[in-house]
Amino acid sequence: MRKEEETRQAAHYDQLxxxxxxxxxxxxxxxxxxxxxxxxxxxxxxxxGASILEAMCGSGQLAEYLVAxxxxxxxIDVAPAEIELFRRRLPRCTAIVGSILETGLPGETFDAVMVxxxxxxxxxxxxxxxxxxxxxxxxxxxxxxxxPHLGSLPNAFRRLWYRFDPLFEENEAAIDLDRLMDLNxxxxxxxxxxxxxxxxxxLVYNSMVFRVPASIKRMYAPGLxxxxxxxxxxxxxxxxxxxxxxxxxxx
Numbered sequence: 001m002r003k004e005e006e007t008r009q010a011a012h013y014d015q016l017x018x019x020x021x022x023x024x025x026x027x028x029x030x031x032x033x034x035x036x037x038x039x040x041x042x043x044x045x046x047x048x049g050a051s052i053l054e055a056m057c058g059s060g061q062l063a064e065y066l067v068a069x070x071x072x073x074x075x076i077d078v079a080p081a082e083i084e085l086f087r088r089r090l091p092r093c094t095a096i097v098g099s100i101l102e103t104g105l106p107g108e109t110f111d112a113v114m115v116x117x118x119x120x121x122x123x124x125x126x127x128x129x130x131x132x133x134x135x136x137x138x139x140x141x142x143x144x145x146x147x148p149h150l151g152s153l154p155n156a157f158r159r160l161w162y163r164f165d166p167l168f169e170e171n172e173a174a175i176d177l178d179r180l181m182d183l184n185x186x187x188x189x190x191x192x193x194x195x196x197x198x199x200x201x202x203l204v205y206n207s208m209v210f211r212v213p214a215s216i217k218r219m220y221a222p223g224l225x226x227x228x229x230x231x232x233x234x235x236x237x238x239x240x241x242x243x244x245x246x247x248x249x250x251x
Contacts, residue, residue, distance in 0.1 A: 002101065002125060009078060009121065009169055021059050021085055023208035028221035030061070032205040036228065037116060038065045040194055040244050041144045047071045050111040053136060055100045055129075056118030059085035063093060066114075074110075076103060100129050108138045115145040117242070123171045127183060134187055139251040143188065146196075146244045148174040154197070154241045167209060177243055188247040197241030200228035 023029065041062075048070035054063045057075035059082055066073050067090060074094040075086045086095045098104065100115075101122065113133045122129050133143050148155055155174045162168045181190060203210060204221045237243075 005171065018081075019208060020082075022214075024205070025059065025061060026214060026217075028204050028217060028225070029207070031221075031225060032200055032228075033061060034065070035225070036196055036201070036205075036232070037146055037244070038062060040192075040196070041114065041116075041146060041246070042066075042069075043192070043246075045112065045142055045144075045246070051109065053105075053110045053113045055113055055115045055133065056121065057086055057095075058082045058118075060089045060093070060095075062114060062116050063090055067093065071112075076100060100132055101125055103132060103136065105136060107135045110136050110141060111138055112142040112144060113137055114143075115147075117146055117148075119145055119147050120175050121169065121172055123173050126175055126180070130180065130184065134184075134249060137249040139249055141249045142191075143247040143249065144245065146242050147177075148241060149177045149195075149237075149243045150174050151178075151237060152195075152240055153238055154202075161209075165209070177245075184247070187250055189250060191246040191248050192244070194244045195235050195237045195240035195242075196232060196244055198228055198231040198235065198239070200224040201241045204228075 047066060050071050052066055052071045052073045054060065054066070054073060054075045057063060057077050058079075060075050063073040063075050063086065073090070074096065075083065075090075076096040076098050077083050077086070078097065078099055080097050083095045083097050086093070096103075113136055119126055119129060130143075137143060148158060152174075158174065162172055200221075203212065204217065204224050207217045
């Protein structure tokens with residue numbers, strides 16, 4: 001059944017690849033990523049010369065950031081169209097069509113594995129994905145991820161939206177962070193946990209979900225990015241759209 005689910009997801013995201021690239025790759029989404037995603041996700045980490053896997057990489061927007069900071073990046077995704085975009089963006093990086101649930105890559109290969117908004121696509125196999133990520137990491141390596149999480153007010157709205165929006169697959173759901181942490185306390189140290197994501201996350205970074213035309217998005221994006229910075233100062237688990245975590249594999 002898992003193979004059938006991944007085949008269906010690959011076809012789904014192949015169809016959406018061009019739309020994703022146009023929306024998530026525009027100037028304003030990139031500004032959101034740089035300030036509120038990439039920076040916090042990699043804060044304090046040594047990137048120069050690090051061997052990094054971007055799992056479920058899409059077209060490689062995080063990988064581009066990591067390469068610019070000296071990382072040696074491999075991307076893996078089940079969707080061939082996304083991997084083709086990744087190769088065009090980063091022709092010197094390794095790009096693999098494959099599953100994070102069973103990569104076939106050698107163990108203890110990477111200094112870091114990073115995931116942006118994709119673990120919640122692999123339900124009910126999130127724990128299996130984390131098992132594979134742990135296997136791939138060298139001792140002391142970092143597992144960094146951004147995901148929607150249970151226990152937030154925005155997730156109640158998201159659950160309803162997922163039911164009716166054809167952009168989303170049936171198995172997509174917020175991750176149970178508490179359960180994941182309980183299951184992995186013996187093999188990871190939890191370095192940082194940051195709750196984030198408000199209006200700019202929804203209407204700038206995720207403008208495609210709300211079908212906002214680019215001509216309108218550029219009118220409000222600058223102001224919302226400023227407002228997001230202010231909201232971040234008082235953000236809580238209950239009010240945030242997503243959580244950003246840094247975990248470190250125990251030696």
